[in-house]
Amino acid sequence: MLELLQQGFGAVFSLHIMLLMVIGVAVGIVFGAVPGLSATMAVALCLPLTFTMGPQAGLSLLVALFIGATSGGLISAILLKIPGTPSSIATVFDGGPLMEQGHGVKALGVGIVFSFLGTIFSIAALMFIAPQLAKVALRFGPHEYFAIAVFSLTLIATLSAGSMVKGLFAGALGFAVSTVGIAPVEAIRRFTFGVAELNGGFAMLTVMVGMFAVAEIIKLAESGRHAHQSKAQAVSMKNIKGFGFSLKEFREQLPNAGRSGLIGLGIGILPGIGAGTSNLVAYIISKKRAKNPETYGKGNIGGVVASETANNAGIGGAMLPLMTLGIPGDTVTAILLGGFLIHGIQPGPLLFISQGPLVYTIFAALIMSTVLMLFMEFYGLRLFIKLLDVPKHILLPIILVLCVVGAFGLSSRLFDVWSILLFGLLGYLFVKAGMPAAPFIIGFILGPMAETNLRRGLMLSDGNFGAFLSNPIAAAFLGLALVFILWQVVSALRSKKSLVNEILRT
Amino acid sequence: MATTKKKELLIGIAMLGASLGYLLMTIQLPRHNGIDAAFVPSLLSAMLCLLGVLQLLSVRNCTQAVTEYHPDGEAEVAGGSDIKTVVKTLALILGYIALLNPIGFPIMTVIYLYLQFIVLTPLDHRVNHLVYALIAVVTSAITYLLFREAFDLMLPSGLLPF
Numbered sequence: 001m002l003e004l005l006q007q008g009f010g011a012v013f014s015l016h017i018m019l020l021m022v023i024g025v026a027v028g029i030v031f032g033a034v035p036g037l038s039a040t041m042a043v044a045l046c047l048p049l050t051f052t053m054g055p056q057a058g059l060s061l062l063v064a065l066f067i068g069a070t071s072g073g074l075i076s077a078i079l080l081k082i083p084g085t086p087s088s089i090a091t092v093f094d095g096g097p098l099m100e101q102g103h104g105v106k107a108l109g110v111g112i113v114f115s116f117l118g119t120i121f122s123i124a125a126l127m128f129i130a131p132q133l134a135k136v137a138l139r140f141g142p143h144e145y146f147a148i149a150v151f152s153l154t155l156i157a158t159l160s161a162g163s164m165v166k167g168l169f170a171g172a173l174g175f176a177v178s179t180v181g182i183a184p185v186e187a188i189r190r191f192t193f194g195v196a197e198l199n200g201g202f203a204m205l206t207v208m209v210g211m212f213a214v215a216e217i218i219k220l221a222e223s224g225r226h227a228h229q230s231k232a233q234a235v236s237m238k239n240i241k242g243f244g245f246s247l248k249e250f251r252e253q254l255p256n257a258g259r260s261g262l263i264g265l266g267i268g269i270l271p272g273i274g275a276g277t278s279n280l281v282a283y284i285i286s287k288k289r290a291k292n293p294e295t296y297g298k299g300n301i302g303g304v305v306a307s308e309t310a311n312n313a314g315i316g317g318a319m320l321p322l323m324t325l326g327i328p329g330d331t332v333t334a335i336l337l338g339g340f341l342i343h344g345i346q347p348g349p350l351l352f353i354s355q356g357p358l359v360y361t362i363f364a365a366l367i368m369s370t371v372l373m374l375f376m377e378f379y380g381l382r383l384f385i386k387l388l389d390v391p392k393h394i395l396l397p398i399i400l401v402l403c404v405v406g407a408f409g410l411s412s413r414l415f416d417v418w419s420i421l422l423f424g425l426l427g428y429l430f431v432k433a434g435m436p437a438a439p440f441i442i443g444f445i446l447g448p449m450a451e452t453n454l455r456r457g458l459m460l461s462d463g464n465f466g467a468f469l470s471n472p473i474a475a476a477f478l479g480l481a482l483v484f485i486l487w488q489v490v491s492a493l494r495s496k497k498s499l500v501n502e503i504l505r506t
Numbered sequence: 507m508a509t510t511k512k513k514e515l516l517i518g519i520a521m522l523g524a525s526l527g528y529l530l531m532t533i534q535l536p537r538h539n540g541i542d543a544a545f546v547p548s549l550l551s552a553m554l555c556l557l558g559v560l561q562l563l564s565v566r567n568c569t570q571a572v573t574e575y576h577p578d579g580e581a582e583v584a585g586g587s588d589i590k591t592v593v594k595t596l597a598l599i600l601g602y603i604a605l606l607n608p609i610g611f612p613i614m615t616v617i618y619l620y621l622q623f624i625v626l627t628p629l630d631h632r633v634n635h636l637v638y639a640l641i642a643v644v645t646s647a648i649t650y651l652l653f654r655e656a657f658d659l660m661l662p663s664g665l666l667p668f
Contacts, residue, residue, distance in 0.1 A: 052657050165564060169521055169557040176528050176550045183543035190543060191531055214599075221595035222587045225628050393626035397619050398645050400599065404606070405649060409659045417603050425596070433517045451546045463540050 028068020039069030087275030094303030109244030122316025174443025210423025268317020282310030522558030610664015
């Protein structure tokens with residue numbers, strides 16, 4: 001393993017890739033910091049740039065963006081008191097008050113350092129768990145994959161925030177949209193209306209760009225003209241030693257960070273939910289376990305530590321199912337999946353055998369990007385603060401142009417450009433209806449996986465459903481899915497409030 | 507609260523409408539014995555319809571406002587929704603994509619950006635035509651040349667000879 005990692009670092013340390021990663025982290029931090037732009041958007045928009053690069057360079061750029069954008073959210077969370085991304089909502093609770101009390105630099109320093117530690121922790125976990133899991137997953141056939149896909153689908157729909165009916169509907173609708181095109185196994189055209197472009201179904205990237213980027217522009221059109229863009233306050237970096245906080249404070253926060261890191265990792269592994277949920281869960285648990293819970297929400301650095309460690313620990317967590325099973329852990333890794341596929345690489349257990357060096361290049365790129373993020377975000381802070389002031393009515397139209405370019409670049413046809421408009425409109429309607437978009441995306445991606453493996457599994461067992469239940473791993477996952485649904489239904493009947501809803505309320 | 511209820515009812519109707527549309531299309535799929543290509547769509551249509559009905563039922567039973575889901579945590583903006591700007595923006599995007607091929611990426615991007623900047627300018631901001639036009643031209647040129655030269659992506663050139 002060490003040898004492979006060394007090779008990976010060797011590849012990453014080339015001038016070309018290092019430069020791409022520096023740009024990636026910087027662009028990522030900007031996307032994370034500007035409210036309304038997200039990690040998903042950053043990776044989706046830059047994916048077309050990687051088409052002509054090799055897989056090593058391309059994937060290094062994408063993971064650099066992922067890490068930069070996940071961490072960048074803390075800048076606006078602390079300076080503007082608006083979370084830049086959903087993953088730093090809980091950072092506002094204590095980061096905002098700290099800023100008001102004049103401890104802005106301390107809050108930023110704590111946030112950045114623990115972002116770094118959370119990411120490194122999760123990458124280490126990824127590096128140790130992934131190869132073992134891949135070995136187990138190598139023995140998986142269609143029965144197991146079908147069961148895992150079904151289990152993942154039940155998870156996303158029920159754990160997504162807001163109304164359970166709407167979450168489930170969004171997931172099922174995503175699955176339904178994925179059935180457009182030539183059916184697996186049988187090759188019958190479904191829902192194509194004779195349009196040749198629809199034979200291949202909708203491209204994943206057009207769905208994501210539409211739902212997350214184009215929808216954002218339509219949303220701005222609705223509210224932007226009446227909104228006042230808050231100006232970022234300046235922070236003085238004079239007389240700041242290290243990262244602006246003492247070693248004692250650092251040591252005091254370690255147990256909290258460890259706990260939050262585990263929460264972030266665990267939630268990150270589950271498909272469909274990620275940093276957007278884990279930062280809130282970690283914050284609440286940290287508050288409960290703290291010696292002085294009453295100071296939370298009034299400027300306790302523990303709150304920033306919990307939120308930022310957890311959201312960044314989700315990175316390694318989300319990468320784990322992607323790399324070992326080919327199942328994305330969240331919306332960003334869903335686009336990364338597209339990035340792998342464009343370069344002709346199928347993520348899954350075989351990745352570790354057929355593309356060993358590439359896997360370790362990705363690990364090395366993750367580690368390097370994290371180190372770059374630590375220094376660039378803290379010492380380049382003033383630059384990023386300036387970028388927060390770029391007016392949105394200038395920024396978002398330019399992003400739309402980039403969306404159009406990206407969609408067109410997929411296969412040089414206007415059909416994909418029309419698709420992003422269609423899904424942009426759908427995404428906007430989702431926002432209006434209070435329906436979460438993440439289940440839709442995961443349904444769209446996992447749906448075909450469930451269907452294809454169901455058909456394959458049935459072919460293997462001559463149309464006999466029993467084979468899914470007599471296979472121990474498949475039966476276990478299907479059982480878990482059933483238990484999960486029952487538990488959700490029972491708790492919904494009992495209190496009418498889901499766990500996540502409860503957390504979001506507090 | 508009455509408006510929330512009405513809105514949730516509308517959402518329910520939209521959900522059921524979409525589900526029924528999908529169900530109708532599924533019924534028209536060719537069938538054969540056993541599990542076929544229409545199996546999963548049938549299952550999905552049933553589930554979608556069920557969820558649509560559940561939404562409608564929950565509106566009837568629910569007297570309390572349903573909490574809204576805000577994916578990016580942005581606060582609701584005072585002043586409400588501005589449907590006129592939404593329609594203008596959609597029309598601009600529609601025109602942009604429709605004319606992308608005949609007129610070409612460079613020219614259409616300049617026109618789209620310039621007009622979109624004006625449409626989205628906040629009410630308390632002054633529209634600065636010169637700056638807007640400059641940003642539009644520079645963005646269009648950089649994107650077009652960068653993708654054409656560095657990334658080998660042949661964006662439609664349209665009326666321009668290069």
